[in-house]
Each structure stands twice: as C-alpha cells, then as structure tokens.
Amino acid sequence: MDNCSPINLFTMKDLTTRQQEILTFIEHHEWRNGYWPSIREIQEKFGFKSTNAVMGHLRALEKKEVLERIAGQARTFRINRPDMPEEPVMPDDATEVVDIPVMGDIAAGYPDRVEPAGEIGRLQVDIQSAGFSSRRRTFALQVRGESMVDAEIYDGDMVVIEPRDARDGDIVAALIDGETTLKRYIQKPGEPPYLKAENKFYPELYPVTELCVQGVAKAVVRSL
Amino acid sequence: MDNCSPINLFTMKDLTTRQQEILTFIEHHEWRNGYWPSIREIQEKFGFKSTNAVMGHLRALEKKEVLERIAGQARTFRINRPDMPEEPVMPDDATEVVDIPVMGDIAAGYPDRVEPAGEIGRLQVDIQSAGFSSRRRTFALQVRGESMVDAEIYDGDMVVIEPRDARDGDIVAALIDGETTLKRYIQKPGEPPYLKAENKFYPELYPVTELCVQGVAKAVVRSL
DNA sequence: TTTATAGGTGAACAATTGTCCATTGTCAAG
C-alpha cells in the first residue's frame, strides 16, 4: 500500500477521538506553558477520577508511536509527529515555517556557538511537511564524504539536523576527528552505544563520547 | 507577563559565571531534550554533592528575574531572555524564498489546475540553496514507486518540480497511465526523445507525448 | 457466547523531585 516515510502528512495514524484530545492537550499545554503537563494535570483537565484513565491513553499513544516518554520521570514527553489540523489548511501567511540555517562547516562545537559566518544559506520548511519542532533550533548540514551511501545519503546532500539525544537507529551528526560527519547511532539494550558508518566499504565503528553526537538527522535535501 | 520595568541593563550582566553556566545548561538541556532538567540532573551535571548548591543558584536566578519557576512542580522552568529577540531576525528580505505547494496526488493535469484540496502542505526553499526560479510555478510531489531508485530517489521522497521544457538527462515528472511518475528524459541528437525509468529491474522506455512531461525535478527532500 | 479493545474507577505504592534545616568556607568591601 502506501509505504511512506516515517514522518509525513500522508499517513494519518488512526487515533481515537479521545487519544486525539489527549495528544492535543499535551501539545497545547507545552505550547502555552513551556513545559509538559503532569499526568494528574491531564487527568484534571479531562475530569477523570483516576490517573489510570490518562495512563491508558498514554500507553496507547506510545504504542502508536505518536508519543515518547521517559519512564519514571516527570513531564518528559516527546511528540514524534506534530498533529495535523483536521481543517483544511490555509496556505497563506498563517503557515508556520521553520527557518533553518544552513551551516557550511561546523568543525567543532555546537552550531549555536558557531559564528554566523558559518551560515551559507537558509532553508525553510513547513512544519506540517516535515514534522519539525519549531521550538528546536534545527539546522542543516551539507554532507561530505561517502560514509552514508548505504543509507541513500550522498556527498553534497543537505541534511536537516535537530539537536537532541539520539536513539537506536537514528542517523546522527557526529563529531569525529574534529569533523562533523553522519553516522548511524546504534544502542542495543545492555550494551554501550556506538556509531557506525553506513558504507560497506568503510564498516568502521566509533565509540560514543559525550560531545560526539550533535543531533539527529530529520530530512535530506538534494539539489538535482 | 508584562516586562514594563526596564529590567535588563541592570540584571543582564549581573550573572555570576556559575549562574551563567547553570542557566546555559538549563537552556541547552531543554533545547536538546525538549523538556527541562530536574534539580538533581543539574546537580549531577555540575558534580555537586548537594541539591542545595543548585537551589541557591536557582533562587539567585529567580531573584534576578532571569528564571521563573512554579514552586513544588517538577521541571517547570521559564527563561526570560531579553537578549536574542526571536522575531526581528526575519531572513532578510534580500533572501528570496520560493513557496512551494506540496501536492499529495496529482493524477492528471497540471498542478496549478488542481483544486486546493490537492495541496497538503507547503515547502519553502531558499533560492540560493536550491537554485530555483521564483517566477516559475514550482511545486512538490511525493514519489510513489521504485522507478527511480538508480537515481537515488526512493518511494516516499518529496521532489521539487519546476514546470518547464526538459533537456537531455533531466529527471522529469511525467504523466504516464494517468499517474505522475518520475522518469529520466533522454534526447539524443537526431532521435526522438523518450523517457526511461531509473531502475534496472524496470528498464522500460516510454514515448514522449506533448502532455506527458509536467516539469523538471530540481531537488529531493526526504524525511528520515 | 466468547473474545478483544477502548475507556474508566479506586486505592495503594514507589520513585522522582522540590524544599528546607543547619553548617562551612571564600573573598571583597566597609
């Protein structure tokens, strides 16, 4: 059927109306307050008499991979795909756009500490189109080298990076030998994480140090 | 939240280096993880042996009105940053931006004749980044099928199309069997042009009719 | 009927997390 990419507007997950309400409230709460709600705050908002009502919905949302959380920790949500407005979108100026700086060369450090000289252009992507979070400081990188050819990312491509912690399977921008490169982030339960180049001719593995991973790749842009 | 009082000037640089470090870490943590740190997470990051070290700094930051919190609630920070205003940045009017409608399904006809219902999002790309012409009615398509895998364009990718006449070697959006697909446009001197799928398993050739080619692909956008 | 899924109640539990007590030390200004 439709085997679309993981992030897109074409596959609407079939959320229950209740689950949709919960999700919307969580997003809205974060948007208005700057932090995520607690379970009991959600409970109170919907008038539930038990936190279990919320727990059930959260579990469902997590199973549908719309939500992510950190077990046992308070107010640590992560929403994988922003909610699509059910109303037809106004393509006017109302459209919220993420403005992404394109960094030419970030050899070291975090991109927000790199001087503007490193910026060689701008890329603007609609939120709904790509599932970016407007609050994060997304940026774009130009790929050098062939280390990711097996992931269909080639020299000269532009990769949109969202700074955040990586999870197993993510493609990350990693700082190795003073140069930013793309690697696959592998973390199996009970084992230390490592980085792997997606090129069968260079099957190197790299250890993950604290300052290594700069962010997670969210999209690829290639000029033809 | 009215900041009618001219806070800055005074409180701006009044931060201790330690307080600055704390503040930076809090901001950075939210930036990377999407949620605020807990006090003990701050404590651990700085190697404090007591949460009180953090508490003191937080109180100081709150007194200086750089931070806001909600007493007794977890991970509920709010940072007042008088520096870096967010809106006046505006990607200089000098930067010309192409606003591209993303068409979900254009089974027939030219996209500008399709009703707005076909539009499912927008994509904005800087001219410098991709070399688009702002005058043309650029649009974007989502790729279905595997017909272009040998050109490193895969199912689910988004392709930016610029309506114009094709030249030899261009990748074009072509209308075949009532469906828009991507094909390579081949035109050798003295021979009639034809379309070719970039997939060695489907080496079909297609004749070029007048209404066949909708435009030339200029860029690929893929969500990871 | 049985089974499964979505939605919810109620109470208890345990971990996380914010808070406050008293105390120590440094360092610059008065």
Added chain:
DNA sequence: CTTGACAATGGACAATTGTTCACCTATAAA
C-alpha cells in the same frame, strides 16, 4: 575585624508524580 555576597555540603522531609494491581462498563468482532 566585621559584614555580606557567593558557593557548596549533608541530611532529612514532604509534595509531586509516575506506576501498578484489581475490577468495572460498553461496544464490536469471531
């Protein structure tokens, strides 16, 4: 010398918050 800020320790406490167990209702499918 004294005062006051800044910085940090150690331990304890209480509130917030996530989690789980058992049980209930309704609806739709098998």
